[in-house]
Amino acid sequence: MNNDNRVIIFDTTLRDGEQSPGASMTRDEKLRIAKQLEKMRVDVIEAGFAIASPGDFESVKAIAEAVTESRVCSLSRALDADIDRAGEALINAAMGRIHTFIATSPIHMKYKLQMEPDQVVEQAVKAVTRARNLIDDVEFSLEDASRSELDFMCRIIEKVIDAGARTINIPDTVGYAVPGEFAHTISQLIQRVPNADKAIFSVHCHNDLGLAVANSLAAVGAGARQVECTINGLGERAGNASLEEIVMAIRTRKDSLGVETNIDTTQIVPASRLVSSVTGFPVQPNKAIVGANAFAHESGIHQDGVLKHRETYEIMTAQDVGWNTNRMVLGKLSGRAAFRSRLEELGTTFSSDLELNNAFSRFKELADKKHEIFDEDLVALVSDTRASANSEQFKLSSLSVTSQTGETPKANIVMQVGDEEKSAEATGGGPVDAAFKAIESIAESGASLQIYSVNAVTEGTDSQGEVTVRLEKGGRIVNGLGADTDIIIASAKAYIHALNMLDANVQKAHPQV
Ligand code: KIV
Ligand code: ZN
Numbered sequence: 175m176n177n178d179n180r181v182i183i184f185d186t187t188l189r190d191g192e193q194s195p196g197a198s199m200t201r202d203e204k205l206r207i208a209k210q211l212e213k214m215r216v217d218v219i220e221a222g223f224a225i226a227s228p229g230d231f232e233s234v235k236a237i238a239e240a241v242t243e244s245r246v247c248s249l250s251r252a253l254d255a256d257i258d259r260a261g262e263a264l265i266n267a268a269m270g271r272i273h274t275f276i277a278t279s280p281i282h283m284k285y286k287l288q289m290e291p292d293q294v295v296e297q298a299v300k301a302v303t304r305a306r307n308l309i310d311d312v313e314f315s316l317e318d319a320s321r322s323e324l325d326f327m328c329r330i331i332e333k334v335i336d337a338g339a340r341t342i343n344i345p346d347t348v349g350y351a352v353p354g355e356f357a358h359t360i361s362q363l364i365q366r367v368p369n370a371d372k373a374i375f376s377v378h379c380h381n382d383l384g385l386a387v388a389n390s391l392a393a394v395g396a397g398a399r400q401v402e403c404t405i406n407g408l409g410e411r412a413g414n415a416s417l418e419e420i421v422m423a424i425r426t427r428k429d430s431l432g433v434e435t436n437i438d439t440t441q442i443v444p445a446s447r448l449v450s451s452v453t454g455f456p457v458q459p460n461k462a463i464v465g466a467n468a469f470a471h472e473s474g475i476h477q478d479g480v481l482k483h484r485e486t487y488e489i490m491t492a493q494d495v496g497w498n499t500n501r502m503v504l505g506k507l508s509g510r511a512a513f514r515s516r517l518e519e520l521g522t523t524f525s526s527d528l529e530l531n532n533a534f535s536r537f538k539e540l541a542d543k544k545h546e547i548f549d550e551d552l553v554a555l556v557s558d559t560r561a562s563a564n565s566e567q568f569k570l571s572s573l574s575v576t577s578q579t580g581e582t583p584k585a586n587i588v589m590q591v592g593d594e595e596k597s598a599e600a601t602g603g604g605p606v607d608a609a610f611k612a613i614e615s616i617a618e619s620g621a622s623l624q625i626y627s628v629n630a631v632t633e634g635t636d637s638q639g640e641v642t643v644r645l646e647k648g649g650r651i652v653n654g655l656g657a658d659t660d661i662i663i664a665s666a667k668a669y670i671h672a673l674n675m676l677d678a679n680v681q682k683a684h685p686q687v
Contacts, residue, residue: 179433181424182400184376185211185417186220187449188233189249191408193684196625196644196653197453198675201233202525202560207405208237210448210521212244214441216417218271220402223249224263225256227682231263238267245311247271249685252301261308272305273343274298275315275685278322278330295330299337306338313341315378317686320346320356327359328366335369341400342373346389347686349382349412353392360396376400379415381407386415391423394433405449406457406464418442418463418495426490443496444520447550451557454642454653454668456629463495503549506541510534513552520549522556533559543659544636554631554640558657558664561671566678567592568617568670575605575662587612587666606665613666617673621645625653628661641668645676652676 188204191197199207204221211219221237222230238246246267250256252274264270276287276298283289289297298314305312314334316327331342344360351359360377364370377393377400379386390401407416421437428434446464450457459466469492479486503516513534514524524530536559541547562569569590577583585608588597598615602608610623625644630637639661643654654672658664 178399180399181394181433181435182217182374182376183417183421183435183437184218184220184247184400184402185216185404186378186402186414187211187404187408187417188237189220189222190378190402190410190414191404191449191453192222193410194408194413194453194455195651197408197455198652199233199452200560201229201236203452203557204233205236205240206521207445207448207452208241208244208246209523210441210445211405212241213438213521214445215436215438216244217436218245218247218400220247220249220273222263223683223685225250225259225683226685230682231259234260234263235266238264238270242268245269245271247273247313250274250301250305251685252276252297254301254304257301257304257308261305264309269311270309271311271313271341272309273313273315274301274305275317275343275345276301277317278327279318280323281321282318291326295333298330299333302334302337302339311341312339313343313376314339315343315345317345318347319344320351320359321348324359324362324366327363331363331367331373332369335367335373340373341376343376343378343400343402344393344398345378345402346380346386347378349380349386351379351389352383352385353388356389357392357396360393360398364397374399376402378402380410381412381414384412386413387419387423390415390420391431394424394431399433405445406455406461408449408453408455416462418446422463422490422495425494439494440496444549448521448553451553451640451655454644454655456627456642468492469497503552504537504541504547505545506538508537508541508547513537516549517552517556520553522553529559529563532563540638540659544638546632548632550631551638554638554657557640557655558667561655562667566674568613568673568677570663570666570670571595573609573663573666575609577605583608585609585612587616589613589616589670591616605662609662609666610669613669613673619645619647619673619676621647621673621676624651626665628665631657639664641665643668643672645669645672647676650676 221234224231224234234248248260250260260272375398377398379389403415403417407413571588575585582601583605596616598612600611627642629640640657641664652675654668656664656667
């Protein structure tokens with residue numbers, strides 16, 4: 175296959191994915207995910223929106239410095255300050271890209287931008303020209319393209335390509351497109367824009383109607399050669415097109431689609447797990463490719479067929495996407511060097527000896543309780559250790575819970591609040607409820623609990639439980655994480671982590687507002 179048949183995979187988990195309520199990630203978490211994406215051979219990593227906050231700027235900069243095999247990109251509105259900030263964050267990138275955008279639909283131009291179409295064209299050209307003065311790889315997006323007029327899109331695209339944009343992205347920002355119509359738009363743009371051959375056409379589809387992957391693949395059929403997507407389909411509202419589904423559809427149906435990607439598909443499941451563990455967003459069991467049931471054959475007829483000839487019911491193997499790497503990696507007698515090296519293979523590096531030592535002593539505690547330690551345990555353990563280390567205001571000192579048939583569950587908690595030690599007792603409908611009430615009686619956050627979920631990290635009753643607690647206060651949503659073989663303790667840790675995140679009160683700009 176020649177280059178015309180290569181689809182560029184542009185991952186925006188760290189930018190659009192992070193716009194999902196409660197999915198905010200720290201710089202170190204983003205770095206871990208970026209290293210995993212690089213290992214998976216993602217072509218372009220959208221590392222963030224540099225002007226959104228000082229934290230976002232630092233994350234884009236750190237990723238641009240650490241990643242050398244993938245191109246690192248920062249989003250920027252079509253504004254001078256945004257573009258300059260993106261350029262600054264990418265200054266040390268081995269391969270960098272500025273991605274600038276402006277809305278082009280009548281409804282966005284009239285109500286959101288309050289600009290005339292000619293002014294929008296002028297601002298877009300100015301933005302691309304400014305970005306090209308900072309970097310040689312510039313992408314331009316027509317926000318809300320699927321509700322924009324074709325003639326206007328042709329006009330603006332021709333001008334921004336003349337100004338130096340080398341990728342033209344056609345987003346279905348509100349998830350409104352349907353496959354046939356979207357494919358028609360892409361082929362019309364490629365045919366009608368006179369200088370279309372000087373740019374790669376890209377698509378960026380949201381999943382509001384559950385059509386993000388279908389629309390992206392239809393666009394590829396019509397000539398798009400970059401797809402923007404996210405791990406686990408994370409993203410604003412209903413999410414973005416899911417990377418694993420796009421990549422595996424392209425690979426499995428090469429006969430029909432006639433294109434390929436450069437992705438190392440065996441890194442897909444580890445990437446999915448990492449993103450789920452960092453964000454606290456569990457993957458639904460029946461999710462294609464990365465769900466726990468995606469390769470499980472329950473019915474006797476299916477099992478029989480697969481045993482006789484795998485392809486009777488399987489169109490790809492679990493190994494192709496990185497399942498079954500699930501093996502016992504470390505045990506009670508493993509040393510620090512083995513621990514560090516396995517985590518490095520999983521994409522985690524420690525920023526200091528103290529951090530390594532903390533994680534290693536947690537590992538030893540876990541190995542005492544759990545006979546076999548799997549990769550999944552290590553990933554959960556590191557997320558948990560980092561969540562506790564970031565707990566500035568509230569820290570769990572001890573927790574005891576009594577739960578007995580016929581008795582009301584009761585929790586006694588001791589917590590460090592700043593420099594003070596505080597204790598509380600509470601009863602509840604169950605042991606977790608009692609523990610949360612005891613914590614809340616100390617913290618008095620007034621936050622409301624939106625999601626409480628527990629996931630077993632591995633098989634067996636000695637598995638660590640990984641808990642997500644989502645709290646909401648004054649419109650801000652945060653996800654707290656905790657992992658422990660005792661799920662009540664994991665739950666308390668997750669609640670306290672969420673309280674600390676609320677306390678940190680990070681404010682950042684949203685690109686589309
Ligand atoms: O959905 C969208 O339109 C976006 C753009 C900023 C590319 O995320
Ligand atoms: Zn988007």
